[in-house]
Amino acid sequence: MQAMVLSKPGTPLVWTELPDxxxxxxxxxxxxxxxxxxxxxxxxxxxxxxxxKSPIIPGHEIVGRIDAIxxxxxxxxxxxxxxxxxxxxxxxxxxxxxxxxxNLCDAPLFTGYTRDGGYATAAIADARFAFPLGxxxxxxxxxxxxxxxxxxxxxxxxAGEARKLGLYGFGAAAHILAQAAKWQGRExxxxxxxxxxxxxxxxxxxGAVWAGGSDEAPPEPLDAAIIFATVGDLVxxxxxxxxxxxxxxxxxxxxxxxxxxxxxxxxxxxxxxSVANLTRQDGLDFLALVxxxxxxxxxxxYPLEQAxxxxxxxxxxxxxxxxxxxx
Numbered sequence: 001m002q003a004m005v006l007s008k009p010g011t012p013l014v015w016t017e018l019p020d021x022x023x024x025x026x027x028x029x030x031x032x033x034x035x036x037x038x039x040x041x042x043x044x045x046x047x048x049x050x051x052x053k054s055p056i057i058p059g060h061e062i063v064g065r066i067d068a069i070x071x072x073x074x075x076x077x078x079x080x081x082x083x084x085x086x087x088x089x090x091x092x093x094x095x096x097x098x099x100x101x102x103n104l105c106d107a108p109l110f111t112g113y114t115r116d117g118g119y120a121t122a123a124i125a126d127a128r129f130a131f132p133l134g135x136x137x138x139x140x141x142x143x144x145x146x147x148x149x150x151x152x153x154x155x156x157x158x159a160g161e162a163r164k165l166g167l168y169g170f171g172a173a174a175h176i177l178a179q180a181a182k183w184q185g186r187e188x189x190x191x192x193x194x195x196x197x198x199x200x201x202x203x204x205x206x207g208a209v210w211a212g213g214s215d216e217a218p219p220e221p222l223d224a225a226i227i228f229a230t231v232g233d234l235v236x237x238x239x240x241x242x243x244x245x246x247x248x249x250x251x252x253x254x255x256x257x258x259x260x261x262x263x264x265x266x267x268x269x270x271x272x273x274s275v276a277n278l279t280r281q282d283g284l285d286f287l288a289l290v291x292x293x294x295x296x297x298x299x300x301x302y303p304l305e306q307a308x309x310x311x312x313x314x315x316x317x318x319x320x321x322x323x324x325x326x327x
Contacts, residue, residue, distance in 0.1 A: 036061025
């Protein structure tokens with residue numbers, strides 16, 4: 001197998017020939033068909049997440065076909081197309097797992113961070129965290145759903161019944177979530193980097209009723225806001241944008257420090273929440289609804305060996321939607 005490998009944070013990925021790997025008990029091996037490029041991958045590369053596996057094959061938005069099945073796996077079949085997400089393994093016995101809050105497991109493994117991921121021609125996965133994808137939709141279009149879509153969906157659930165919803169940072173996750181929110185009958189207000197006319201127009205094309213810079217106030221108070229950008233300075237701005245009793249959800253795994261802010265903008269029962277990972281039920285719920293929602297992902301494809309270029313373009317905001325690597 002071939003893979004783009006990170007030897008240590010802060011260094012470029014290197015094209016590497018590796019021995020083929022066989023799945024262990026409870027595992028499957030997939031031939032990778034596509035792997036999305038996520039902002040979390042940048043956090044892994046930059047060393048912003050603690051205790052990574054090293055060396056590591058990044059990538060956690062994997063679409064592949066099963067080509068080997070380990071002992072003890074039930075419910076999956078050879079050549080079946082599956083998706084492999086960020087949360088790659090849970091212990092199953094901690095209080096959070098027993099309470100069906102496995103996204104908060106005390107001993108998890110994460111695809112592309114603490115276990116090898118999908119910037120490769122093949123990947124090993126815990127069969128419990130492989131979602132059947134069926135045969136509808138292209139591999140490229142489905143890949144961003146495995147993190148950008150799933151984390152966006154969990155964020156939307158935590159945002160509650162908000163009818164007027166603000167999305168801060170209009171990248172891979174927000175462009176998927178905007179379509180889901182519109183399908184649900186919500187009004188979407190999109191916030192981009194100041195002066196980013198291209199992404200503001202992109203948001204409007206996906207049904208946003210308003211789009212502006214993150215330094216702007218929305219034309220009316222929001223019921224809730226979700227922050228996908230990794231900029232802590234946005235938290236006070238979002239709190240100011242929501243109405244009394246409104247909710248601000250921080251959707252990223254990493255964010256720069258949140259500056260101090262006056263209690264006044266949190267008062268009146270405004271809430272600040274974060275999202276951590278996902279549960280298998282999130283995956284099943286969201287992926288079952290995707291065909292009904294009519295979600296269309298905007299993607300830019302790169303050959304696997306150009307993973308460094310794709311990551312650089314993501315960092316620079318050089319494309320709309322999501323990047324996807326193709327082995």
